[in-house]
Amino acid sequence: MSEERKMLEGLSQQEYKWGFTTDVESDTVPPGLNEDVIRFISAKKGEPEWMLEFRLKAFAHWQTLEAPQWQKPEFPPIDYQAISYYSEPRKDQSTRKESLDEVDPTILEMYEKLGIPLTEQKRLQNVAVDAVFDSVSVATTHQEKLAEMGVIFMPISEAVKKHPDLVRAYLGKVVPYTDNFYAALNAAVFTDGSFVYVPKGLKCPMDLSTYFRINEANTGQFERTLIVCDDDASVTYLEGCTAPQRDENQLHAAVVELYAHNDATIKYSTVQNWYPGDEEGNGGIYNFVTKRGMCAGDRSRISWTQVETGSAITWKYPSCVLKGDDSVGEFYSVALTNRYQQADTGTKMIHLGKNTRSTVISKGISAGRADQTYRGLVSMGKKAHGARNFTQCDSMLLGDRCGAHTFPYIESANASAQVEHEATTTRIGDDQIFLCNQRGIKTEDAVSMIVNGFCKEVFSELPLEFAVEAEALLSVSLEGSVG
Amino acid sequence: MLKIENLHASVDGKEILKGISLEIAPGQVHAIMGPNGSGKSTLSQVLAGNENFEVTSGSITYQGSDLLELDVEKRALAGIFLAFQYPVEIPGISNEQFLQAAVNAARAERDESPLDAFDFAQLAREKMKMMKLDSDLLARPLNVGFSGGEKKRNECFQMAMLEPQFAILDETDSGLDIDALRVVADGVNALRDEKRSFLVITHYQRLLDYIVPDQVHVLAGGRIVKSGGKELALELDDKGYGWIEGLEADLSSQEATR
Numbered sequence: 001m002s003e004e005r006k007m008l009e010g011l012s013q014q015e016y017k018w019g020f021t022t023d024v025e026s027d028t029v030p031p032g033l034n035e036d037v038i039r040f041i042s043a044k045k046g047e048p049e050w051m052l053e054f055r056l057k058a059f060a061h062w063q064t065l066e067a068p069q070w071q072k073p074e075f076p077p078i079d080y081q082a083i084s085y086y087s088e089p090r091k092d093q094s095t096r097k098e099s100l101d102e103v104d105p106t107i108l109e110m111y112e113k114l115g116i117p118l119t120e121q122k123r124l125q126n127v128a129v130d131a132v133f134d135s136v137s138v139a140t141t142h143q144e145k146l147a148e149m150g151v152i153f154m155p156i157s158e159a160v161k162k163h164p165d166l167v168r169a170y171l172g173k174v175v176p177y178t179d180n181f182y183a184a185l186n187a188a189v190f191t192d193g194s195f196v197y198v199p200k201g202l203k204c205p206m207d208l209s210t211y212f213r214i215n216e217a218n219t220g221q222f223e224r225t226l227i228v229c230d231d232d233a234s235v236t237y238l239e240g241c242t243a244p245q246r247d248e249n250q251l252h253a254a255v256v257e258l259y260a261h262n263d264a265t266i267k268y269s270t271v272q273n274w275y276p277g278d279e280e281g282n283g284g285i286y287n288f289v290t291k292r293g294m295c296a297g298d299r300s301r302i303s304w305t306q307v308e309t310g311s312a313i314t315w316k317y318p319s320c321v322l323k324g325d326d327s328v329g330e331f332y333s334v335a336l337t338n339r340y341q342q343a344d345t346g347t348k349m350i351h352l353g354k355n356t357r358s359t360v361i362s363k364g365i366s367a368g369r370a371d372q373t374y375r376g377l378v379s380m381g382k383k384a385h386g387a388r389n390f391t392q393c394d395s396m397l398l399g400d401r402c403g404a405h406t407f408p409y410i411e412s413a414n415a416s417a418q419v420e421h422e423a424t425t426t427r428i429g430d431d432q433i434f435l436c437n438q439r440g441i442k443t444e445d446a447v448s449m450i451v452n453g454f455c456k457e458v459f460s461e462l463p464l465e466f467a468v469e470a471e472a473l474l475s476v477s478l479e480g481s482v483g
Numbered sequence: 484m485l486k487i488e489n490l491h492a493s494v495d496g497k498e499i500l501k502g503i504s505l506e507i508a509p510g511q512v513h514a515i516m517g518p519n520g521s522g523k524s525t526l527s528q529v530l531a532g533n534e535n536f537e538v539t540s541g542s543i544t545y546q547g548s549d550l551l552e553l554d555v556e557k558r559a560l561a562g563i564f565l566a567f568q569y570p571v572e573i574p575g576i577s578n579e580q581f582l583q584a585a586v587n588a589a590r591a592e593r594d595e596s597p598l599d600a601f602d603f604a605q606l607a608r609e610k611m612k613m614m615k616l617d618s619d620l621l622a623r624p625l626n627v628g629f630s631g632g633e634k635k636r637n638e639c640f641q642m643a644m645l646e647p648q649f650a651i652l653d654e655t656d657s658g659l660d661i662d663a664l665r666v667v668a669d670g671v672n673a674l675r676d677e678k679r680s681f682l683v684i685t686h687y688q689r690l691l692d693y694i695v696p697d698q699v700h701v702l703a704g705g706r707i708v709k710s711g712g713k714e715l716a717l718e719l720d721d722k723g724y725g726w727i728e729g730l731e732a733d734l735s736s737q738e739a740t741r
Contacts, residue, residue, distance in 0.1 A: 426574070429571070430535075431571045432571055432573050434531075434533060434555060435567065435570070435571050435573070436573075436581075436584075437532075437554070437555035437556040437559065438531050438532075438555055438556075438558075438559050438564075438565050438567075439559055439581070439582075439584075439585035439588070439641065439645070440556055440559040440560045440585055440588035440589050440592070440645075441556070441581075441584050441585055441588050442556060442588070443556075445584065445588075449576050449580065449581070449584065450573060450575055450576060451575075452575075453573075453574070453575025453576045453577075453580075453624075454574075454575045456575070
């Protein structure tokens with residue numbers, strides 16, 4: 001082993017900074033999944049009857065399903081009876097606090113430590129944050145200000161009660177519980193998440209954001225996010241997440257649904273940094289998420305931007321259904337896997353309407369012994385006259401023990417549709433590092449510069465605060481991965 | 484400045500340098516000439532600290548300290564610069580970003596504050612003019628799509644920006660037309676002073692018409708077979724490398740009888 005490699009391997013043992021646990025007393029249901037657990041969750045949330053029915057139907061359907069096996073990442077079968085499906089911080093948190101003063105200070109401190117201050121004096125000025133801790137939303141900032149303008153931004157459990165008609169009209173419309181195994185499971189047991197509704201003609205004046213934190217051991221997090229933009233409205237939504245360092249794997253199976261009416265624009269950005277497991281590949285989050293946006297209206301636009309650096313396994317395909325004529329779908333992704341991380345990610349662009357357009361820019365970086373797959377579908381429907389897609393899919397390999405795979409699926413039922421696919425694979429070479437070193441640039445700075453350069457098309461799509469965070473995150477996750 | 488004593492180096496177990504001794508005083512320009520495969524590039528890589536080359540015996544003293552103790556980056560920060568024979572491409576990093584990182588790493592080493600974008604751009608424009616490089620080249624990814632001549636002139640531009648103590652030019656002249664050759668030579672000559680030393684590795688005598696060396700060494704079979712003044716380059720040009728093979732054979736037989 002060369003000196004350089006030794007140094008690099010040392011560096012790649014970099015600690016996961018967000019791995020601390022917060023000492024909060026929690027009410028956690030015993031592990032196991034059955035109708036009673038679902039009734040318990042529903043009762044805890046004080047849900048109306050229709051919501052419970054939705055859950056029970058989803059559960060009944062889920063029981064008929066087998067877990068899918070077609071993915072590239074390998075993992076032992078998950079024992080769904082060993083997971084606890086509900087956990088909430090105790091300390092009188094059973095009812096949501098109207099004021100932040102009543103939120104457990106330990107939790108506020110934890111969010112501050114994560115860089116998400118929630119208190120009045122410190123909270124981010126131009127971003128409204130919904131903070132989800134295990135199964136419940138603990139705080140939402142700037143809520144009143146948004147409400148004045150007609151924007152609804154609240155935990156979905158609250159929206160079910162306060163805006164039942166809206167939630168009922170859209171929940172499961174884009175991702176029905178019959179969609180897939182994990183979507184069915186989520187529909188049955190989802191605990192919290194955010195609900196956003198932007199009324200006609202309004203450009204949401206501030207970015208909305210949810211910060212997810214898994215704290216309790218042996219719990220799964222099943223959040224559900226629903227964002228609806230009415231005619232000519234627009235919103236930018238940011239999602240961040242971390243989890244403590246634990247030896248066992250934890251399941252995170254979320255569903256995100258976006259619905260855009262005529263001329264509406266939804267921009268959804270994720271910086272995913274769940275605990276990736278230790279250097280031997282023990283522990284870490286299984287991030288199995290269904291994200292889909294419906295461009296229902298004409299000229300609507302949905303854009304996904306994701307930076308995926310965490311999780312032991314990431315398995316998701318944020319997708320767009322381009323139903324409205326002239327609607328636009330975009331997917332910008334940076335996925336980085338190091339150590340023993342695995343990722344199977346990509347997107348689906350389903351073109352149904354006329355002159356629909358989609359762009360897919362995917363940048364995959366593999367280091368250590370990680371394995372990464374891009375899997376994408378571009379489908380041109382019969383009526384998708386003049387539809388166009390451009391896909392660019394680039395992989396970068398660091399070292400010689402990682403893998404990168406690409407599975408692009410293209411289906412076209414319309415002769416006037418155009419599909420373009422470009423793909424490259426590159427490697428950070430020893431000669432490139434040597435050149436940088438010879439000019440006095442440290443190896444880790446060189447790697448970070450090269451990788452950030454590789455990702456810049458995607459980073460430029462992120463909101464500024466996120467772009468800075470993403471670059472920093474990438475450097476930390478990558479340090480010393482060239483061998 | 485630099486003292487090499489009985490240097491042996493090998494790559495993949497094969498010995499390439501078989502006992503090189505060389506001393507370069509501050510302010511001097513030494514030229515190394517020799518046929519393909521004689522070890523010229525190996526010498527430059529060993530001096531820069533490329534780990535693919537293993538130093539099996541001998542020593543290199545640079546400014547009074549043991550150079551072999553330092554890794555690549557430390558050598559660079561100590562003022563050693565290598566103008567590469569084949570500059571590698573780095574997509575995604577602009578020429579400017581790369582050079583700014585390099586210049587600021589050198590400044591940090593000297594406890595100087597980093598150059599801001601404005602000062603850097605001003606300095607870069609000045610030096611690019613000297614190397615007759617279009618300033619558009621700054622925004623382009625490092626070496627990607629550069630012509631052969633642009634790559635070589637860009638190496639010299641980097642050298643001018645970094646102002647090293649000891650610069651190695653590894654066949655910087657190969658592939659350059661006569662005009663570009665003059666530009667490169669002018670760039671080097673502008674940097675010559677009583678403190679800065681150069682090791683110019685070349686195949687052809689031509690470059691030495693413009694960069695006039697203090698000493699010329701002829702390398703063959705991993706050894707310096709002849710050293711002399713600048714006229715040695717002319718003699719070599721006149722007699723060809725066949726003459727060298729004779730010298731090399733003489734040297735080997737001398738050793739055998741010793």
